[in-house]
Amino acid sequence: MRKILFAIFSVCVLALTSCAEGDGDKDYGLMKIYMPQAMAGGGIGNIYNVPSGGGEYTYNFEADGDNINVFLGVMRSGKAAGEAFTVDIQTSDEQSAAQAAELGAEIMPASVYTLPSNVKVEAGTNSKTFHLVLAKQALSTYAGKKLVLCIGLANPSMYELSDKGTAVTVLVDVDALMKSI
Numbered sequence: 001m002r003k004i005l006f007a008i009f010s011v012c013v014l015a016l017t018s019c020a021e022g023d024g025d026k027d028y029g030l031m032k033i034y035m036p037q038a039m040a041g042g043g044i045g046n047i048y049n050v051p052s053g054g055g056e057y058t059y060n061f062e063a064d065g066d067n068i069n070v071f072l073g074v075m076r077s078g079k080a081a082g083e084a085f086t087v088d089i090q091t092s093d094e095q096s097a098a099q100a101a102e103l104g105a106e107i108m109p110a111s112v113y114t115l116p117s118n119v120k121v122e123a124g125t126n127s128k129t130f131h132l133v134l135a136k137q138a139l140s141t142y143a144g145k146k147l148v149l150c151i152g153l154a155n156p157s158m159y160e161l162s163d164k165g166t167a168v169t170v171l172v173d174v175d176a177l178m179k180s181i
Helices: 003-017 093-103 136-140 174-180
Strands: 032-034 047-050 062-066 067-076 085-091 118-121 127-135 144-155 169-173
Touching: 067 118, 067 136, 067 169, 093 144, 093 169, 118 127, 127 136, 136 174, 169 174
Parallel strands: 047 169
Antiparallel strands: 032 067, 062 067, 067 127, 085 118, 085 144, 144 169
């Protein structure tokens, strides 16, 4: 019995001392670019509801004068501080039309929104926020409706796009959004 207890004790001590200090801070995994908002529903469906809920801490936008800024972002996976990179921001009319039909919504007209054409993530960081800017006045003409816009990433200057999470369907409930601001 002593031999068995000594063997178990020895294995436990060996297991506890085998990891070098700082192993948890090492960079593991691949560096891939994705949109965090595409993972909001666990990566299933890629629907990003705006507003995201009814509580004061669940909103994913801010009102700014005549505009509403919907928070979106670009992120690079991996722990190491990487090099600077840019990625193009694109919309898809075909995907927006398909999602609008599926969700009982309308395609968001170009007169309602503006988006940057690309986003630059600075060296030493792994993410950058950008905005889908909605014009309040133009948006108010769609009262009672839900608007859809499919936004995706393309053409990274460095690293690779992730296989998943590089496109998101923004679903704007116009009445709920206007009531929230």
